[in-house]
Amino acid sequence: MLIVLARRLANIVPTVVAVMALVFLLFSVLPGSFISGMNEDGRSTIDPAVMERMRKEMGLDDPLPERFAKYMINVATGDLGTSFRTREPVTKLIGVRVWPSLKLVFAAMLFAISVGVTLGFLAALRPGSLIDTAAMVGAISGLSLSQFWFGLMLMYLFALTLGWLPSFGYGDGGLRNLILPAVALGVGPMALLARTTRAAVLDVLNADFVRTARSKGMSERRVVEWHVLRNALVLVVTIVGLQFGSLMGQAVVVEKLFAWPGVGSLLVDSVFQRDMPAVQGCILMIVLFFLFINTLVDLAYVAIDPRIRYR
Amino acid sequence: MQLKGGSSLWIGGGLVAAAILVAIFAPWIALTDPVMAANLMNAEIPPDWEYPFGTDAQGRDIYSRIVYGARVSLTVGIASQICNSLIGVTLGLTAGYWGGWWDDVVSGLTNLMLAIPSLVFALAIMAILGPGLLSLVVALGLTSWSFSCRIARAQVLSLKSQGYIQAARILGYSDLRIMFTQVLPNILGPLIVIATLGMGGAILAEAALSFLGLGIRPPFPSWGSMLSEARDQIRTVPWLSVFPGLAIFFTVLGLNLLGDGLRDILDPQSTTRRT
Secondary structure (H helix, E strand, O other): OHHHHHHHHHHHHHHHHHHHHHHHHHHHOOOOOHHHHHHHOOOOOOOHHHHHHHHHHOOOOOOHHHHHHHHHHHHHOOOOOEOOOOOOEHHHHHHHHHHHHHHHHHHHHHHHHHHHHHHHHHHHHOOOOHHHHHHHHHHHHHHHOOHHHHHHHHHHHHHHHOOOOOOOOOOOOOHHHHHHHHHHHHHHHHHHHHHHHHHHHHHHHOOHHHHHHHHOOOOHHHHHHHHHHHHHHHHHHHHHHHHHHHHHHHHHHHHHHOOOOOHHHHHHHHHHOOOHHHHHHHHHHHHHHHHHHHHHHHHHHHHHOHHHHHO | OOOOHHHHHHHHHHHHHHHHHHHHOHHHHOOOOOOOOOOHHHOOOOOOOOOOOOEOOOOOEHHHHHHHHHHHHHHHHHHHHHHHHHHHHHHHHHHHHHOHHHHHHHHHHHHHHHHOOHHHHHHHHHHHHOOOHHHHHHHHHOOOOHHHHHHHHHHHHHHOOOHHHHHHHHOOOOHHHHHHHHHHHHHHHHHHHHHHHHHHHHHHHHHHHHHHOOOOOOOOOOHHHHHHHHHHHOOOOOHHHHHHHHHHHHHHHHHHHHHHHHHHHHOOOOOOOOO
16 A cells, blocks of 8 residues: 555656746747736736836746746745736635635535436446447436536526526535536536446456356345445556546536636636636646545555455 | 447547538538628527527627637647657657666656646746637647656567567667657557547647637637636626536537547557546
8 A cells, every 4th residue: 555655656756846846948939928918908008117027026927947946945845936917826726725625626526426326237237228329328318418508507507497496606505506506517527427437347257256156145235235246346447547547637617607716717817817727736636636546546446345455 | 228339439430520520511511701790780689590609799600700710729639749749759758768867867857847736837838929720739749748648668578579670670660760660550549549538638628728818819709718708708608618618528528429439449448438
């Protein structure tokens, strides 16, 4: 367990540095800077002397490698820089966004796992049945939905027409505001999980050890509980992990649609405002979340499947 | 009844063919010009016989705009998947065949691409390039090649030691010639499946980016940009939102079904199952 953990952690640091270098490089070739953008929106013109001073203050004139090195050292000490726009520390900007983001992602995943795994499991136990067909038609439809359109339709039906739920916003952060965005975000992972679970359970049901268990007189219920579930779980956990990890990034559109104050909507706003420190901070947050969840998944493997320990 | 290769192949193929025909013959199928035929006298008419999908706030025919929007979605989907396939296959084949430090570099890059959600990466690229069709193709064509790269690499590794590859080497074929004339034809099946499924993903991503205002900008019709305009009027003019979304749904559904059907034919061992 510790070796797995150490190996994962040793992988995380270079990945993070590489991601940050990539983002840094991408945005350094950006033609319009935040300051020239202030001029271009035409509302006001800035005195060139002021622009010069601001560029200096923000360190935009230093050579690129120097800026990157400085930034990475700051990141390592927990300082993500100062937002170009609000002049607040980026850690503070992101800090208030993390909890809503996590809440949304967890709720979406909870929905995806509970519905998706159940559907896939029921479908696999009766292949070719009505449940199977319905579940699989539902799953491929779920994979083909565009999240934000689905969200928009949910909003129209449940908020505007039926008036059961608030149409957007964070409200008091309670469940009522969370349901619609979480379902819109979770429908894709739900569909994928239904398909994966079905395939995994079908694979295991045809395995030799299941036939053996049945032929030695084990009850069907016990076969499913003891052998099938446990073995199908490894594949399901992989998909859960991959989906879970990337969900914070995928949430950008849903967060924007529902005006949810998460990291994703901060990213979109910062991109529009060319607020580079905030953009970098958000991407770092999203990547770290992905890597963290993946580490957890690796650890979960070891817990589920003792064979993995000896590899 | 179960969705077997047969039925999903035909339903999916039919939907995709329909979308392609609509895109090609847009000027003949559309009732009016998608951008210029604005007429405030006809604003916000619900769907009826004259305007099958209704009209928007500027009085433009939604049906005609959706017909033209198919061009954007399919162009972005096809072109970006060609980019992704070229990048993924080239990197994967060379990494698997040559191995060594190049393999390490490519694996590192692949892991990097996996760690950044592709929508976030595409968003960053769109922010730099600015809105537009070409930017969309570049942004989506550069950000999701990791899957085809992995498949290509894995396949080369298993084919490398086969007799016919050895024979080609002894005959003095160059490395690149072996990769592209001997190995590539053998892995084309899985790659076509990935590209088909990826096209659906790219169309969804295009819609998402246009929705955020980073892709195709109004008034030019793209399904995402139409939804972006429609969102604020969902309460009063809901049909604005319904039809572009359905167009996206059926096109992507077609591609997903086609991909599943093709997989059963081209990739029976299923290296490309979405796991």
